[in-house]
Every structure is written in structure tokens, then in C-alpha cells.
Amino acid sequence: LAVAGPGDHRDPAILVSLIQRYQVTTLHFVPSMLQVFLLDENVAQCTRLTRIVCSGEALPVDAQQQVFAKLPNAGLFNLYGPTEAAIDVTHWTCREEGKTSVPIGQPIANLTTYILDAELQPVPAGVIGELYLGGEGLARGYHRRPALTAERFMTSPFGDGQRLYRTGDLASYRPDGVIEYR
Known part of the structure; x- marks a missing residue:
């Protein structure tokens, strides 16, 4: 388990560096932070990533497409679940479908x-x-x-x-x- 320092999650360059240094394989982001992370010019160097989990907000198709293009070895998973139902209720393994929205999956x-x-x-x-x-x-x-x-x-x-x-x-x-x- 690698934990970024306070505020480091806001700086994609620091995250890329930590991911590479600690050989991180799994990330969990809210989609808006995933979008910020994907803006870093060195994100494609995070070749050890095999799993990116998103929850907490709707996952935009554009962010999904960027993950597929920049991190082709990483599976992307979209989860949905309000606080009133524990944490996550539905799960979707993202894939290229040519749709205008990313599904939230099945329970x-x-x-x-x-x-x-x-x-x-x-x-x-x-x-x-x-x-x-x-x-x-x-x-x-x-x-x-x-x-x-x-x-x-x-x-x-x-x-x-x-x-x-x-x-x-x-x-x-x-x-x-x-x-x-x-």
C-alpha cells in the first residue's frame, strides 16, 4: 500500500512518480481526479498499473477513452453506490462500446x-x-x-x-x- 502525502493527490506529476517508485498496480480515483491525473505528460510510463477503479461521480466517456489510449494495460472499473447503501452497489468493467455514457453496470x-x-x-x-x-x-x-x-x-x-x-x-x-x- 502506497499512500500519497497530504495534498499530493492534486499533483499528477507526484502521483506518476509515486506510482513508478512503488510499482503501484491498483488506483482508486473519483473520476474528476482521474481526469487530472491523465493530463500528466508522463502518465503512459505507469506501465505497472493493471487496475483503475472509479467511484463517487459519473465517469465521463472521455476519461474512459483516455485510460484506454494512455494506459492500455490497465483495466478500468466503474462503481456506483450512494452512502445509504454501504459503499458500492453496482460494478462495470469498462470496455470500448462506442456509447455516449459509461454504464454503472449490474449489482x-x-x-x-x-x-x-x-x-x-x-x-x-x-x-x-x-x-x-x-x-x-x-x-x-x-x-x-x-x-x-x-x-x-x-x-x-x-x-x-x-x-x-x-x-x-x-x-x-x-x-x-x-x-x-x-
Whole structure:
């Protein structure tokens, strides 16, 4: 494990140097920091990188393309998950698809996702709806905020007794079941 010094994450040249010195193989960035990192002229020298994980923001297609071009040996992974559902809920292994957005993928183990319409009914592939989450990583609610908890956490409309979290995020399913963030 190599940890950059305070503030060093803001300087791509320092990160490139640390990655090379410590032979770092895996990085975890928010997409905006990945974009800053990719601006360094020496980023392609980070040949030991095999895995770049992004979460915390939507991953732009341009950043994905830059990783593919500048770091061809590194796999790029896009994760999605609000704090209310532990850390990450969905996973996507990025690949060249010629799309205008990077998918957020499919749920990880012990978590569920639903894209529902205003009547809390599942939407078909290609139709935009609101993303709901359920499963083992779901929070119980907001500390000392019962009204907000009641607004965002609900019993599943499917009669299975599961609790769901209403993310407020819009998404759609592709025909292959992969979720795209809208």
C-alpha cells in the first residue's frame, strides 16, 4: 500500500512518480481526479498499473477513452453506490462500446437494484426511471431524521418484505440488463 502525502493527490506529476517508485498496480480515483491525473505528460510510463477503479461521480466517456489510449494495460472499473447503501452497489468493467455514457453496470453480491416508474412499477429496457436499491448493505435510515428516512427508505412494493432506498437518480436498463446512469 502506497499512500500519497497530504495534498499530493492534486499533483499528477507526484502521483506518476509515486506510482513508478512503488510499482503501484491498483488506483482508486473519483473520476474528476482521474481526469487530472491523465493530463500528466508522463502518465503512459505507469506501465505497472493493471487496475483503475472509479467511484463517487459519473465517469465521463472521455476519461474512459483516455485510460484506454494512455494506459492500455490497465483495466478500468466503474462503481456506483450512494452512502445509504454501504459503499458500492453496482460494478462495470469498462470496455470500448462506442456509447455516449459509461454504464454503472449490474449489482454486486447481496444487493439489488430496481428501476421504477412513478407508480413504483418496473420499467422496461430503454425506459428511464428512478433507481431504487435494496439488500444487505442498505442503511437503516438517517440518524435522528425520521421524516427524511420515511421519504427515502420504504418497504418494497413487490411484497417480499425487503426495504428499498429511493436514490433520486435516473437510470435505465439496456437490453442486456446493464444499468446506465442518466
